Amino acid sequence: MASSRNSLRSLARAPRRFYSGAPTPAAKLNLPIDYKTTPILHHTAASLSSTSEYPAGATSKRLNLYQAINSAMRTALSKSDRTIVFGEDVGFGGVFRCSMDLQTEFGSDRVFNTPLTEQGIAGFAIGAAAEGMKPIAEIQFADYVFPAFDQIVNEAAKFRYREGGTGINVGGLVIRMPCGAVGHGALYHSQSPESLFAHIPGLRVVMPRSPAQAKGLLLSSIFEHNDPVLFMEPKILYRAAVEYVPNEYYTIPLSKAEVIKPGKDLTIISYGQPLYLCSSAISAIEKTMPGVNVELIDLRTIYPWDRQTVINSVKKTGRAIVVHESMINYGVGAEVASTIQESAFLRLEAPVKRVAGWSTHTGLSYEQFILPDVARIYDAIKQTLEY
Amino acid sequence: MLLRNTKMSLKLLTRNGFRQSAARLPARRWSSSISQQPGSDSVRFPGAVNSKFTSEMAFLKASDLPAIPTYRVMDSDGHQVDKTRPAPDVTDAEVLTWYKNMLSVSVMDVVMFEAQRQGRLSFYMVSAGEEGITVGSAAALTPDDVVFAQYREAGVFQQRGFTLKNFMSQLFANSNDTGRGRNMPVHYGQNYPRMHTISSPLATQIPQAAGAAYALKLQDLQNPNRDPRIVACYFGEGAASEGDFHAALNIAATRSCPVVFICRNNGYAISTPTLEQYRGDGIASRGVGYGIDTIRVDGNDIFAVNEAMKEARRIALSEGGRPVLIEAMSYRVSHHSTSDDSFAYRARVEVEDWKRRDNPIIRLRKWLENQGLWSEEQEKETRDEMRKAVLKEFGEAEQESKPSLRDAFTDVYEEITEEQREQMTELKRILETYPDEYDLRPYKDGIKGLE
Numbered sequence: 001m002a003s004s005r006n007s008l009r010s011l012a013r014a015p016r017r018f019y020s021g022a023p024t025p026a027a028k029l030n031l032p033i034d035y036k037t038t039p040i041l042h043h044t045a046a047s048l049s050s051t052s053e054y055p056a057g058a059t060s061k062r063l064n065l066y067q068a069i070n071s072a073m074r075t076a077l078s079k080s081d082r083t084i085v086f087g088e089d090v091g092f093g094g095v096f097r098c099s100m101d102l103q104t105e106f107g108s109d110r111v112f113n114t115p116l117t118e119q120g121i122a123g124f125a126i127g128a129a130a131e132g133m134k135p136i137a138e139i140q141f142a143d144y145v146f147p148a149f150d151q152i153v154n155e156a157a158k159f160r161y162r163e164g165g166t167g168i169n170v171g172g173l174v175i176r177m178p179c180g181a182v183g184h185g186a187l188y189h190s191q192s193p194e195s196l197f198a199h200i201p202g203l204r205v206v207m208p209r210s211p212a213q214a215k216g217l218l219l220s221s222i223f224e225h226n227d228p229v230l231f232m233e234p235k236i237l238y239r240a241a242v243e244y245v246p247n248e249y250y251t252i253p254l255s256k257a258e259v260i261k262p263g264k265d266l267t268i269i270s271y272g273q274p275l276y277l278c279s280s281a282i283s284a285i286e287k288t289m290p291g292v293n294v295e296l297i298d299l300r301t302i303y304p305w306d307r308q309t310v311i312n313s314v315k316k317t318g319r320a321i322v323v324h325e326s327m328i329n330y331g332v333g334a335e336v337a338s339t340i341q342e343s344a345f346l347r348l349e350a351p352v353k354r355v356a357g358w359s360t361h362t363g364l365s366y367e368q369f370i371l372p373d374v375a376r377i378y379d380a381i382k383q384t385l386e387y
Numbered sequence: 388m389l390l391r392n393t394k395m396s397l398k399l400l401t402r403n404g405f406r407q408s409a410a411r412l413p414a415r416r417w418s419s420s421i422s423q424q425p426g427s428d429s430v431r432f433p434g435a436v437n438s439k440f441t442s443e444m445a446f447l448k449a450s451d452l453p454a455i456p457t458y459r460v461m462d463s464d465g466h467q468v469d470k471t472r473p474a475p476d477v478t479d480a481e482v483l484t485w486y487k488n489m490l491s492v493s494v495m496d497v498v499m500f501e502a503q504r505q506g507r508l509s510f511y512m513v514s515a516g517e518e519g520i521t522v523g524s525a526a527a528l529t530p531d532d533v534v535f536a537q538y539r540e541a542g543v544f545q546q547r548g549f550t551l552k553n554f555m556s557q558l559f560a561n562s563n564d565t566g567r568g569r570n571m572p573v574h575y576g577q578n579y580p581r582m583h584t585i586s587s588p589l590a591t592q593i594p595q596a597a598g599a600a601y602a603l604k605l606q607d608l609q610n611p612n613r614d615p616r617i618v619a620c621y622f623g624e625g626a627a628s629e630g631d632f633h634a635a636l637n638i639a640a641t642r643s644c645p646v647v648f649i650c651r652n653n654g655y656a657i658s659t660p661t662l663e664q665y666r667g668d669g670i671a672s673r674g675v676g677y678g679i680d681t682i683r684v685d686g687n688d689i690f691a692v693n694e695a696m697k698e699a700r701r702i703a704l705s706e707g708g709r710p711v712l713i714e715a716m717s718y719r720v721s722h723h724s725t726s727d728d729s730f731a732y733r734a735r736v737e738v739e740d741w742k743r744r745d746n747p748i749i750r751l752r753k754w755l756e757n758q759g760l761w762s763e764e765q766e767k768e769t770r771d772e773m774r775k776a777v778l779k780e781f782g783e784a785e786q787e788s789k790p791s792l793r794d795a796f797t798d799v800y801e802e803i804t805e806e807q808r809e810q811m812t813e814l815k816r817i818l819e820t821y822p823d824e825y826d827l828r829p830y831k832d833g834i835k836g837l838e
Contacts, residue, residue, distance in 0.1 A: 024823055024824065024825065026823035027823055027824050028823065028824070029821065029824050030821075030824040030825070088656070088657070088659065089656075089657045089658045089659055091658070091659075091663070091732075092658045092731055092732040093731070095657065095658075095726070095727075113659045113663045115625075115628035115659075115663070115664050115665065116589060116625040116626060116628040116629060116656050116659070116664065117629050117630060118629075119629075119630050120630075143587070143588065144588055144589075146588070147629060147630055147631070184509035184510065184571070185571070186569065186570055186571040186574075187569065187570060187571075187586075187587065188586070188587035188588060189571070189587065328810075329806070358795070358796070358807070358810045358814070359799070359804070359807055359810060360795055360796050360799045360807065361569070361799065363567070363568065363569035363794065363795050364560050364568060364569055364570060365560045365568035365569065365789045365790060365794075365830075366568075366569075366792065366794070368825075369795055369814060369825075370795055373824075374824075375817060375821045375824045376817055379817060379820065379821070
């Protein structure tokens with residue numbers, strides 16, 4: 001749909017109204033992400049098993065992101081009787097279907113609806129974790145986590161530190177929440193508040209980029225760490241991102257970034273959905289500027305983050321761009337850029353650039369112009385290379 | 388000292404220590420701290436007054452208490468239940484306006500729900516089954532009263548003069564939308580009669596309503612020439628589980644705020660039925676706990692809703708201001724929103740049963756027909772006219788331009804910041820450098836909007 005002035009017939013066929021513009025016929029960069037071909041996802045079982053992080057020789061099947069989260073929670077519920085899953089509307093499968101069929105399989109003592117109270121859900125989860133359970137609490141949208149801010153910031157994050165010698169902690173606590181923009185979520189169904197949590201020592205903040213990553217990172221959050229984890233799921237990927245996911249239990253280490261595309265001339269550091277935009281921008285620039293080779297790093301855990309992988313990469317390439325969807329002001333990009341500047345200053349050939357959401361709210365009609373897109377990332381790469 | 392000589396020091400503390408230290412305090416003495424008189428038969432603790440002592444240990448059991456009754460005026464056949472009382476104190480013209488306002492919301496709901504299914508707008512929420520609560524309560528307000536609503540109160544907007552053009556401009560986020568195209572559909576707002584723009588997070592408006600009511604109270608005290616105003620605050624039974632609900636009722640009670648809290652209890656919070664939302668006698672029982680005058684009404688009975696709201700408004704303005712809680716019972720016959728398929732968690736037959744058995748619009752229609760004020764013909768004609776009017780505004784709103792790109796940045800702060808200005812310049816540069824990547828034609832002033 002080229003514009004809202006087009007004929008009614010084409011509007012009727014459109015999947016939904018594009019509130020903030022749509023791809024123009026001449027567009028070469030800002031095209032819809034083709035999730036069926038993007039190199040970010042494992043489109044074959046063979047490509048999955050060639051990756052060292054996944055269990056060798058495991059059987060796998062194609063899952064989208066919500067199915068992979070579902071598979072991880074099913075695995076966790078089967079593996080340990082201590083695992084419980086709860087949140088608003090979780091009983092019937094959750095508004096994004098992540099907990100589908102789990103109540104039928106594991107019973108309503110372990111998978112259940114809560115009343116509509118995020119502070120209650122978070123506090124309840126903290127208490128359960130303190131008494132040895134592995135609660136997976138769902139906040140329906142990251143935009144609605146703020147009533148739970150006190151419980152998360154003052155309680156979950158400080159629990160072990162406050163308890164000290166008693167040794168009591170809230171290990172196993174995972175608070176899951178869908179985050180990020182989808183194109184029509186406006187002020188309250190679009191936010192990505194990772195930097196607010198990343199500011200708080202004691203919390204682990206994780207954002208997976210794909211179904212297979214999500215399952216391994218979620219199981220790791222539940223079983224491999226005794227720190228509270230905020231697990232943020234880019235909701236635009238729930239149905240869109242499909243790839244081969246191992247059927248069995250496996251974990252992917254937290255606080256470990258991954259170089260998902262090696263390169264020599266410039267490093268892009270990102271996480272979550274914008275990685276797909278970065279990937280498109282990289283293939284465009286590598287076509288228009290032959291010989292250029294861009295490295296792409298997925299932070300995966302936003303805090304505590306894998307500084308060494310990033311620093312080593314920038315020491316190699318000499319150029320860096322940080323890309324994230326959330327607002328640029330006091331965002332993750334600021335932390336990453338200043339760490340690079342402190343640790344690789346003499347190797348830098350250009351200032352570290354940030355491509356992120358502008359310093360405003362996600363107004364419905366303007367989402368496309370507020371959030372980073374392929375053109376802006378492409379432009380940033382070009383500017384940084386030509387600096 | 389306590390550790391070294393516990394007995395002695397405790398004695399000192401109780402007999403002398405406390406009184407001495409209390410005496411050293413300035414004149415401020417707690418009014419409720421008059422100590423227990425020997426032989427008294429009731430409690431004089433500061434936290435509970437007039438509670439009788441008892442030797443019988445008995446826990447209060449919620450299930451032993453009778454359920455709070457539900458006030459109704461009209462039965463489901465549109466007849467007055469109590470024939471001995473006077474008829475509802477409204478003119479025929481008023482009732483017809485209410486009916487048409489309910490009908491208009493209902494007609495708009497059908498068109499917009501279908502339009503969403505066709506992909507012509509991203510999202511919509513109908514208020515089917517709750518039109519009686521919203522229209523009936525709003526009809527008891529004055530234009531100067533202030534409303535804080537949740538998201539299923541189109542009837543309140545309709546009754547308070549929000550036009551079809553206003554509805555459609557918001558739904559299509561076009562340049563006539565007072566929300567400047569920023570909010571999701573159904574997040575309406577109006578300056579006067581004041582209805583604050585809907586905010587998606589649940590229950591946040593409830594404590595705000597208490598504060599707003601306090602503001603109105605102080606202002607009206609300072610200006611005795613103006614008619615005193617109240618705040619009407621709407622929310623659902625699911626939202627009443629949020630901490631904000633409890634904070635709101637408590638602070639409204641302690642600060643004696645002229646606010647009427649209207650809980651639309653429609654049985655479901657998305658998929659969660661009331662049984663998993665709360666135990667206890669609905670939301671009404673909580674009002675009593677906070678010391679707030681409370682009533683439960685039949686939300687399908689617009690007369691009951693309206694009478695309760697009129698009385699609630701009177702109470703709210705009495706004795707210097709008092710909060711009131713109305714729990715209006717209904718059934719959410721629709722899906723939660725266009726993003727929801729409620730048959731995944733409730734039986735279709737349950738919904739059909741409710742639709743057929745009781746409905747605020749059908750009930751008032753029966754009443755009107757019983758009074759000879761309405762006919763099948765008028766019904767058909769009015770519905771046709773309304774549908775045409777909705778479609779006309781729909782078409783015009785859909786064709787209207789989007790607001791200026793500038794409005795992506797305005798209103799975050801009173802003035803655009805220096806940083807934002809740089810971002811606007813950068814965005815403009817990007818749009819000019821890559822013109823094929825963006826379609827600016829729908830936006831008012833195109834790229835000039837960023838200048």
